[in-house]
Amino acid sequence: MRFFRSTSTCAALLLAAAGAAADTPKLARLSPPGGPRGTTVEVEFTGRALGQTREVLFYEPGITVEGIEPVESTTGPTRKAVPVDPGTRIRVKLKLAADCPLGPHGLRLRTATGLTEYQRFFVGPFPTVEENEVIGKTRNDKPETATPVPANVTVLGKLNDPTDVDLYRVEVKRGQRVSAEVEAARLGVERGIPDLHLAIYAPDGAKLAAADDSALFVQDPVLSVIAPRDGAYLVEVRHSMYNAANDVYRLHVGTFARPTGVYPAGGPAGEELKVRVLGDPKGAWDQTARLPKAPGDVPFVAVSDGVSAPSPNRLRASPFPNVLEVEPNDTPATAPTTAAPLPVAFNGIIEKPGDVDCFRFKAKKGEQFRFHALAQALGSPLDPVIWIKPVGAKPGAAGQRAADSRPNQLGFAPAGGLIRETHDPVLEFTVPADGEYVLGVEDERGEGGADYVYRVEVQPETSAVHTYIAPEPENQFAPQLRQAVAVPAGNRTTVQVGVFATGRPVAGELELVGVNLPKGVTLHAPRLTPGMTKVPVVFEAAADAKPEALLVDLIARPVGGASPLASGYRQTVPMNAYGNNDYYLHVPIDRLALAVTEPAPFTVKVEEPKSALVQNGEVSLKFRVERAKGFDGPVTVQLEWKPLGINTATPVTVPAGKTEGVYLLGAARNAAAGTHQLTLTAMSGSGRRGYNDGEGRTYVASQPFKLPVAEPHVEARFPRTSIERGKTAALVVKLNHLQPFEGKAAVTLGRLPRGIELADGPREITSADKEVKFTLRATPEALVGNYQGVVLDVTVTDKGQSVRQLSGGGVLRVDAERGAAAKDK
Known part of the structure; x- marks a missing residue:
């Protein structure tokens, strides 16, 4: 990996005013989307909030940055x-x-405030020429107006409308390719599938x-x-x-070889492999x-008559020997x-329709x-079977x-x-008995051909656990949102x-362990117990951490x-x-993009709960927004990940100029008892969506805090009760x-039907009380019928913090006055 932090142009890319909230950057496309190796190419990156770009982070080696500057104007269709x-x-x-x-090079931009989406830049072996078709003036859609190009070039072309046709004329000698x-399609776009003929x-x-x-x-x-x-x-x-x-599109055109297969399709890692193209x-x-010595996919570039193919085929490097079909x-x-x-x-070719290849192993x-x-x-x-x-x-x-x-x-x-x-x-195969077996390989459709190459890698079954950033359901139309860490x-x-x-x-x-984290960055994550598929992970950067971007690994390892x-990162x-x-x-991609950015204009801190959240109960989390000088806007706080059975309130917005807020958490009766590690996310501005709402926002997180979940303090049992309208x-x-619990708890009745009220108000109980008595009054507005779901609403003060729970589920029957006709329910 090579990356470049632009310092010569930072003066031109000014920071936003001190204390102002900044936008999360977005990268939509690159123009041109590729270039020839051995050259320097100027590329326009288009998106949002790119005005404070600091560096380009590359996933593959071979590209460095020589300068970054803003674009103030561009050339239109005319x-x-x-x-x-x-900033666009x-x-x-x-x-x-x-x-x-050769081939695609993944990249992201690091700005003062974040990391952009993953995009790809393609590197080829040939010089680039442009189509140079101007709308309304010159066309190359007929043989007589075809654009002349030399052999072995890459044309940067554009189809201006659905019916546009581009023709290129190349001079070739008899017997040449x-x-x-x-x-x-390989370039990657936000919407649609480029499908060219x-x-x-x-x-x-x-x-x-x-x-x-x-x-x-x-x-x-390819042709x-x-x-x-x-x-x-x-x-x-x-x-x-x-x-x-x-x-x-990019069109490679010329006399180069464009092989469609390589045999064998791989070999032992670290060795020289002779292949048939x-x-x-x-x-x-x-x-x-x-x-290479490291197992995995290997790009292979075919060369014929001194000219390389424009893009590589793929080989495999594996830690075991080859067996070729005979x-x-x-x-x-x-x-x-x-x-x-x-x-x-095992390596082979299904050379004709109906062909089957068999190998023997013990x-x-x-x-x-x-x-x-x-x-x-x-x-x-x-299509192998x-x-x-x-x-x-x-x-x-x-x-x-x-x-x-x-997958x-x-x-x-x-x-x-x-x-x-x-x-x-x-095929995961458990050997049923000592002996010899036959492996068969064929095409699912019964097809075959000279380039129907395959490779069957056989290795002992092992255990592996991989990590990735889990996409949020609300981001389904923007799947790259938050797929990197800033x-x-x-x-x-x-x-x-x-x-x-x-x-x-x-x-x-x-x-979870972070490998190769930037200096000053630490990771906080709860332990993974069997059955868990997702956990909140907090990355924290020290105040003196140097702004930079790196590709890091995130592994899972056994405790103890x-x-x-x-293990390794897989996105x-x-x-x-x-x-x-x-x-x-x-x-x-097998590495996580992580950047330390410039300071945000606010932080958020949570007052850790002093008592447990009880099942069927609620607890209030107090938090505080600390603002940098110059930032006085609203901040919205929410809990993005919650354990099974934990319920959350809608996001809470701390108004402009305010610093404190309360966030409500609830637990269902089936919430698992235990201690959970959670964190709150705070974003600049108000509103409930965030991330994908098109607004410019800054995002930070609170410190991780422990939330214990416990059994309820009290279990209530309700007798069947009836009341006559107008009576008590x-x-x-x-x-x-x-x-x-210590001291007294406040209790009242909740979910009473319309027209039913407490005649004597809330009550108090202690841990020694076996029952609590309420007096109900039925007003004339009460409707006759059976009502289920009346609960005991209990508020216990535990370690100075109020803990609320709902318990029971009683049935209350409301009767009409004696001698009076019942009102419709």
Whole structure:
């Protein structure tokens, strides 16, 4: 990871007035969305509250920042200067190293007040040329007006309306490739799915190839053909469905190779791997890749005739040996006679429709293994199915089979929409007996081809617990909200951290630990007990903590030094929304973006409860807002995460100029007894929504505080009671004391029906009282009927704090006056 903190331009990016509340920054898009490595590119970042940008935080290496400046005007569709709103655009000069990895580079901006959404900048090997189509003046939608471009360039293009067609003319010699690749859906947009169509035409106008999609990049098509003659070839880009979901694209066009597969699709970590590059119209070739020592996905860039592919294919580095298929192996009977010991990685190609590949392995009874077939994750067109049977099983005998996987099995945090990688199956296999077994691999649809590459990684089943920031339901239309942590110096912030497990169940308590936190930042989190899926985590920055942004890890580890546990941060960033709030593009990231920002204009402190919140009761939390000089606006406080059975009030707004407030908490009868760690969140301004309401706000958190939940003090039992309208009646409530209290408690009746009132007012009881008597009066407004739900309202003073509870649930019958007709209820 490399990141840059701009110091030369900070003077131009002035802080807001001292003490003023600041807006949470938002990053919507980048223009251009990519550039060639080995160059310096000026990129406009568009969003909100970007005027105080301090640095760019990158998730991958190879890019540094040489300058940041505000944008005061931009060029409109007619190429005239148009002023822009302050803080909505900045210009960043990015230096792309000569060896900068090709493909997407995730990034965020750190401003004086926060971190923006995750966006991606694409790095390619070719120089960039612009389409240069001007609305109403020049068009390139016909062969005679096609934009001429040299071979092996990247065109930054734009489809100006749903029916716009862009044509590019490239001169190619006979026998050379004519290759094209679109980057559009991969760029990531806020709304809609860019779905482009790509076609190649010969000099005589004949269509040589066309595609809407690709196995490599799903809705981003790729094409590569051999030129039948010298001449000018046309490459066409248009919308496939004319929906104009997004109008910006990058088109790589030239004579480069665009392979669609690599075999084998991986190898032992840290070793040199010889692979066969597949899917090129000139035929396959061999190339060597050096795999890193760390297991995981590895970008592989194919090179042919001295020119690299515009983007990488994917390989895997794994900590176990390779086994390559040996034909014939179409049936268990023809599987290799030598059984491979586990763990291992099986590699093969489903080369034709109906093909089945079989591998033999040996294992012992009771061993547990995880078989993970990788194909879709590698950009292969194969939709794999895997199955396991004992060697010698009768034809047609049932075995264990898997055709898909769950997101958590793949290490994906929960996210809405379809995740392509879940088409790669995971089979969790417990060996039933010592012996040899056969692994079968085939295509779910019965298809096959020369680039239907797969890799089945087999490893012992282990336990793992991963962390992520749990999205809030109210942010479903803005899923990146609060998916990073920004904590002001001298203050706190809170996020809801979710956990999900893979493999074997994990027993015992876990604790959350931050790895590589910035200096001066500490983490406060309650312990995780079995069954918990989400907890509030408070990050606190010391007053002298240096403003900076880092990528950190957040792990869960057993409490008390138990056996080690595989753990790490796993966030899924959903992009390209479609349909019913689903998302087409899911980008997994394995580090949490955390920034220390400049001080906030207020803090909030909670007076920790002195007594327990009882089940079926309420407790009032007192809090105080401490304001910096110059900030006098309203502040709204709320509890964002609550344990099961705990109820919260609506957000409480402390008016301008005031400092104190009270927040009400309640507990249902089924609230779990015990002590919970909670925190309050405070935001500048009034209103109940926050975060996604479009208002500029500052967010901070209180210190973590303990909330004990206990059994009620008193259990009330009500006799069935009746009262005649216009009369009085005695109601004696029996008391069962569950826990003692000192002094006297105030008691009254709650939820009385209309027209029923207490004749003698509230009463007092002590821990020694066995009953309490009330006198009821039925006024003429009382309606005849049976009424359920009358409760005893008890307020106990415990350690100087009032604790209120409701108990019982009596039935009261209201009768008409004797000799009088009953009023309708």
